Amino acid sequence: MRDVTKLPDLVIAAGDTDSPQMAAYLVYDGADALTIFAPAVLGAGEDITVQVCDVDNGTQVWRDVPDSTIAANGVITFSAPAWAAFRIHSAVAVAADRTFNINIQ
DSSP states (O other), rough: OOEEEEEEOOOOEESSSSSOEEEHHHTTOSSEEEOOOOOOOTTTTOHHHHHHESSSSOOOOOOEOOOBBBOOOOOEEEEOOSSSSEEESSOOOOOEEEEEEEEEO
């Protein structure tokens, strides 16, 4: 089994709805799983989902991953996903910076 590796955090900045994207080739290099840890606090209406895209540059069409809602202090794991890029999305602009920890294994 591969060791757990912490990747750079993804942050939705205050007033925004999306984190920067993370390109999959930076993440999945031999990894079996991707785990996202939500912050302890989310504001009212800040329904958080993972969005993915089939290209990591150029014209991007983002879509929600089914069953990818993450609650405050929640954790979600994906097994060897086949996306080009992913990001964290909030249904409304976040009231304060929201930091999501990302690990692979």
